[in-house]
Structure formats: C-alpha cells, structure tokens
Amino acid sequence: MATAEEKSLPTGSDCLQSARSGSNGSETNGYKSGSNLEKVLSAGHFAVTGELGPPQGADPEHILHKAKLLAGAVDAVNITDNQTAVVRMSSIASGVLAIREGLEPVVQMTCRDRNRLAIQADLLGAYALGMRNLLCLTGDHNVFGNHPTAKNVHDLDSVQLIRMVKDMRDDGVFQCGDDIKGLYPSFFIGAASNPFGDPFEFRPYRLAKKVAAGVDFIQTQLIYDIPRFREFMEKVVDMGLHEKAHIMAGVGPLKSSGMARYMRDRVPGMIVRDEYVDRMLAAIAGIPKEERAARRKAWRETGIKICIEQIQEIREIEGVAGVHIMAVEWEEAARPIVEGAGLLPRPTVD
Amino acid sequence: MIVGEQKPLAEIMELLGDARKVLVAGCGTCVTVCFAGGEKEVGILASELRMKSKLDGHPMEVDEVTVQRQCEWEYIDPLGEQLDEYDVVLSLACGIGVQAMNERFPDAITLPGLNTTFLGLPEEQGVWEERCQACGDCILGLTAGICPIARCSKQLLNGPCGGSQNGVCEIDPDVPCAWQLIWDRAVKLGRVDQLMEIQSPKDWSRSRDGGPRKIVREDLRLEDLE
Numbered sequence: 001m002a003t004a005e006e007k008s009l010p011t012g013s014d015c016l017q018s019a020r021s022g023s024n025g026s027e028t029n030g031y032k033s034g035s036n037l038e039k040v041l042s043a044g045h046f047a048v049t050g051e052l053g054p055p056q057g058a059d060p061e062h063i064l065h066k067a068k069l070l071a072g073a074v075d076a077v078n079i080t081d082n083q084t085a086v087v088r089m090s091s092i093a094s095g096v097l098a099i100r101e102g103l104e105p106v107v108q109m110t111c112r113d114r115n116r117l118a119i120q121a122d123l124l125g126a127y128a129l130g131m132r133n134l135l136c137l138t139g140d141h142n143v144f145g146n147h148p149t150a151k152n153v154h155d156l157d158s159v160q161l162i163r164m165v166k167d168m169r170d171d172g173v174f175q176c177g178d179d180i181k182g183l184y185p186s187f188f189i190g191a192a193s194n195p196f197g198d199p200f201e202f203r204p205y206r207l208a209k210k211v212a213a214g215v216d217f218i219q220t221q222l223i224y225d226i227p228r229f230r231e232f233m234e235k236v237v238d239m240g241l242h243e244k245a246h247i248m249a250g251v252g253p254l255k256s257s258g259m260a261r262y263m264r265d266r267v268p269g270m271i272v273r274d275e276y277v278d279r280m281l282a283a284i285a286g287i288p289k290e291e292r293a294a295r296r297k298a299w300r301e302t303g304i305k306i307c308i309e310q311i312q313e314i315r316e317i318e319g320v321a322g323v324h325i326m327a328v329e330w331e332e333a334a335r336p337i338v339e340g341a342g343l344l345p346r347p348t349v350d
Numbered sequence: 351m352i353v354g355e356q357k358p359l360a361e362i363m364e365l366l367g368d369a370r371k372v373l374v375a376g377c378g379t380c381v382t383v384c385f386a387g388g389e390k391e392v393g394i395l396a397s398e399l400r401m402k403s404k405l406d407g408h409p410m411e412v413d414e415v416t417v418q419r420q421c422e423w424e425y426i427d428p429l430g431e432q433l434d435e436y437d438v439v440l441s442l443a444c445g446i447g448v449q450a451m452n453e454r455f456p457d458a459i460t461l462p463g464l465n466t467t468f469l470g471l472p473e474e475q476g477v478w479e480e481r482c483q484a485c486g487d488c489i490l491g492l493t494a495g496i497c498p499i500a501r502c503s504k505q506l507l508n509g510p511c512g513g514s515q516n517g518v519c520e521i522d523p524d525v526p527c528a529w530q531l532i533w534d535r536a537v538k539l540g541r542v543d544q545l546m547e548i549q550s551p552k553d554w555s556r557s558r559d560g561g562p563r564k565i566v567r568e569d570l571r572l573e574d575l576e
Contacts, residue, residue, distance in 0.1 A: 111504075112504070116551065138504055138506065138511045138512075139504075140513075140520075141503050141504065141513070141520060141521050143521050143522075144520075144521075152504070154504045154505045154506070155551070155552075155554065156551050157504070157505075157506040157507055157508050158508075158511075159507075159508035159509070159548055159549075160507070160508065160548075160549075160550065160551045163548065163550075164551075175551065192512065194511075194512030196515075197510060197511075197512045197513065197514050197515060198510070198514045198515050198516060198517065198527070198530055199510065199514070199529070199530050199533040199534070201533075201537075202509060202510065202529070202533050202545075205509070205542075205545070205546055206508070206509040206510065208546070209508055209509060209546065209548055212548060213548055221512055268513045268514070268515045268518075268519075268520035269511075269512045269513045269514065269515050269520060270515075
C-alpha cells in the first residue's frame with residue numbers, strides 16, 4: 001500500500017517526511033527505495049530517464065530552468081557529478097533543487113573525487129535530503145577536466161561502491177562493518193555499462209559483476225551502433241542479467257555532423273556508425289555555410305528524428321527495460337524525443 | 351628498479367643558487383641502469399654546470415663522485431670527510447639517496463638533481479615503464495600477473511572502465527589498458543573465472559595511506575644476536 005507521499009512526484013517536504021518515517025522494510029511497501037523510477041520499472045513500464053548537467057557556478061536558476069524542461073517528460077533525471085572532471089555544482093545540491101521542480105533525481109556518484117568516508121557521508125546526507133536513486137560510477141579521469149593536476153582518489157571502484165551502497169541499505173552497515181545508527185539510506189542502485197568499450201568479450205561479465213554486487217538498474221553508454229548493442233544484449237539475456245537488473249539503453253540526440261564525427265573518431269569507448277555521420281551531413285545538404293541558424297535547425301531536427309528512431313528500434317530488443325536520454329546542455333530536446341517515441345504521458349505508479 | 355629522470359638544468363641552477371663549490375654525487379645502482387644518475391651522467395652534468403656558471407659570470411667549482419649505492423650507510427660513509435669543502439652536494443640518486451645523504455650528513459646540504467619517477471623496467475632501449483606502486487599488498491596472483499594498481503589509470507580492481515578501446519587507456523593512446531592486458535592473458539591462461547570474482551575494497555592502510563611504512567625483522571637485527 002502506497003503512502004500519500006509516494007503517489008506523486010516527491011517535493012522537498014514530502015521527501016523530508018519520508019526520510020523521517022523510515023524507508024526500510026514495510027515503510028517502503030516492499031520497494032527497495034520507493035523511488036518513482038523504481039516503481040515505474042518494477043511495474044514493467046518502459047522507463048525513461050534524462051540527464052541534467054549542473055552549472056559551473058552557484059546559480060540555482062540554472063537547475064530550476066532545466067528541471068522545468070524535464071519534469072513530466074522523464075521518470076527521473078540523472079544529475080552528473082563533476083562530469084568530464086570539470087568542477088560543477090554538486091549533484092546532491094542540484095538534486096535538492098530538482099526536487100523543488102517536481103523532478104526526481106538520480107544522483108551520480110563517482111569514485112574519482114571521494115574516498116569511502118566521504119561517499120558514505122554524502123549518501124547519508126543525500127538520503128536525508130530526499131534523494132532515492134543513486135548511480136555508481138568510476139568517473140572520467142581527471143586529466144580530461146579543468147583540474148588535471150588534481151590528486152584523484154579511486155579508493156573504491158564502481159563495483160565496490162555498488163556493494164557498499166547495497167550493504168548500507170539492506171544490512172544497515174557501513175563499509176567497515178559498523179552499524180548505521182537509526183535510519184538506513186535506502187537507494188535504488190544504478191550503474192553504467194559500456195557495451196562498446198574493450199575488451200568487448202569482458203563487457204557482459206563486467207555487467208554480471210555489477211549485478212552480483214547488487215545493482216538494481218543499468219544505464220548504458222550512448223548507443224550509435226545498434227547491431228553491436230544487440231549482440232551485447234543477446235549475451236546479457238543469455239546470462240539472465242536482464243532479469244536481475246533493469247537494463248536501460250543510453251541514447252542521445254546528435255547536435256551536428258561535427259559532433260557525430262568527433263564522437264566517432266575521438267571519444268574513447270564510443271562507437272558511432274558512419275550512417276549517423278552521413279545522415280547528419282545530409283541534413284544540411286544545400287544549406288550554405290553562412291546560414292548558420294538554418295544549418296543548426298536542420299541538424300537538430302535530424303538529431304531528434306534519429307534519436308526517436310533509435311528508441312523505437314532499441315525498444316524491440318529483448319531485455320531492454322527503458323531508455324536513458326542524454327541531452328546534456330540540450331535539455332529542451334528531451335520532451336520532443338519522448339513524445340516522438342510515443343512515451344508520453346509518463347506513467348504514475350502507486 | 352627505481353627509475354629517475356634528471357631535472358632540467360635551469361631548475362638545478364636555481365636550486366644551487368649562489369653555491370660556488372659543488373659536489374655532484376651519483377649512484378651506481380638503479381639510476382645508473384636507467385641512465386639518469388650514474389658516473390657518466392654525473393660527468394656530463396658537472397661539465398654543464400661548469401660551462402653554464404662560467405657563461406653566467408659566476409664560475410662554480412664542480413667535483414664529481416659516484417658511490418655504489420647512495421641508499422646504504424656503508425657506501426656513503428666514506429664521503430663524510432670531504433663534504434666540509436662544499437657549499438652544496440647535488441645528488442643524482444633517487445629520493446632515497448638524497449635523504450640518506452641529508453640524514454647521515456646533517457651539516458651538509460644535499461639537493462636533488464633528479465626526479466624519482468617510478469618503480470619500473472626498461473620496456474626497450476630508451477623506454478621505461480611503471481610496473482609497481484609498492485602498495486604493500488600484492489594482488490598480482492589475482493590479476494594474471496599484471497598490476498592494475500600501477501598500470502590502470504583509475505586503479506580499478508574489478509575490470510575495465512568504459513574508456514578502454516582498441517587496447518589503450520582513455521587518458522593517452524600510448525598507455526596500454528591494463529585490463530585489456532589482464533583479460534588477454536587470463537584468456538590465454540584459462541583463468542578468466544578468476545576475473546569474475548568481486549574484489550573487495552583494497553586495504554590501503556598497507557600503502558602510503560596508513561602512514562610511513564617500516565619493516566622490522568627481529569630475526570635479522572644484530573642486537574638480538576647478542
């Protein structure tokens with residue numbers, strides 16, 4: 001039986017109330033966390049998550065504006081944690097702002113910037129502030145970011161982080177084995193999987209380790225090679241991993257042919273099939289270079305169109321439980337994509 | 351072995367400041383093998399210092415010495431008598447040698463002429479690569495003989511991150527992905543199952559994180575024999 005606060009998207013005060021009333025066992029009505037994302041996935045709906053990049057500044061309006069664009073279009077939104085190792089407003093603080101706009105956050109937590117003490121402290125705080133979904137990540141290497149001379153941490157890796165968060169939730173213990181006093185932080189635990197990284201044969205097993213560590217849902221790297229993703233999913237389904245964790249396929253709209261080419265040629269761990277680069281090039285055929293606005297419009301329309309087609313194709317692949325739409329710094333694109341893919345309105349689950 | 355690399359001449363000159371009489375002290379072990387601080391490099395650097403200081407109008411008197419191992423008292427003790435003559439000792443040993451000199455001869459100033467870079471091996475002539483971080487808890491038996499602590503940019507213990515592609519690390523196409531190497535070797539050895547086990551968080555207290563480390567072997571201590 002759902003309590004009143006679980007019937008609607010959480011607001012700040014609802015979440016605080018929920019945190020006070022506890023979230024272990026019966027208090028979450030059989031759910032692990034009681035998050036909207038967990039309920040949507042558990043009910044068997046095809047779930048949709050989005051992504052929101054916090055600002056490189058302290059302005060709350062930045063988050064509130066983006067949250068408005070995404071609220072209602074997605075079941076929950078990932079909030080990145082110093083993505084690409086560039087300092088930004090913290091994921092947890094941004095999450096508090098997102099909740100104010102009725103948008104449920106998925107807090108991203110990397111192992112790059114915090115050791116096990118700092119992570120656990122932040123998890124207690126994040127839960128107290130109403131966060132219910134957590135994505136456990138290794139993190140981009142700091143050499144890519146704006147503090148390349150920083151000391152990195154990597155006290156834990158993402159598999160160990162998953163296990164730690166699960167033990168905090170299910171057993172009420174810190175990583176060291178000490179008991180958590182009072183309320184346990186009970187997160188719906190996510191992780192990433194990259195079907196396009198090497199060694200390719202290892203990838204399903206790496207996912208299996210995350211499942212064994214206790215992950216509840218997976219979001220994949222951006223997919224621009226559906227045949228390879230299909231091959232990956234066949235192995236995942238063979239191993240039965242899709243029955244133990246909800247696998248969400250990562251998609252994102254291309255912004256330009258240059259972006260497509262850059263991701264194809266330059267981004268480690270990504271595969272972009274030539275057909276996407278070609279379609280983005282074809283989108284601006286006949287539009288002179290000087291007409292920048294017209295080219296931009298053509299690119300963006302095609303990017304959204306491709307993304308919608310991808311979702312429709314990926315949806316048919318066995319074992320895929322939802323899509324994770326990454327339109328960072330283009331949050332406006334999320335709603336037309338979700339709508340175009342026939343995924344609106346988003347379900348409400350009691 | 352310990353691999354080092356000589357500091358740029360400009361930095362060395364700045365470190366030496368207004369010293370007029372300098373002893374360049376090499377080490378005959380690791381840094382000789384990696385061509386950074388042996389007798390030959392001592393000779394070359396000493397010549398450079400003489401020429402540079404002369405060109406700058408403040409000629410230095412530079413002497414040279416190389417001992418077998420700057421990290422052991424018995425090899426450096428004989429240097430003690432002559433150190434009074436020098437304003438500064440410029441050590442071309444690793445950081446251990448530099449500290450050994452400062453510790454043994456507290457009245458002399460010994461400065462570093464090298465950057466101690468890593469524990470590694472010569473991959474080929476002229477190329478050295480890191481292999482060990484001296485973490486204090488060796489896991490090579492679990493990782494197909496390839497160390498992810500020293501060789502994975504993120505020190506991952508449970509497999510590769512998403513940035514491994516075509517065998518190289520996301521940070522640099524010249525850096526092999528340690529987990530690609532581990533996977534390939536485990537496949538060859540038929541030990542892939544080992545990589546499927548979840549490795550628990552590492553006990554970093556046995557590394558630098560537990561504070562400076564020390565080993566005491568009572569069986570070897572001389573006072574115990576008395």
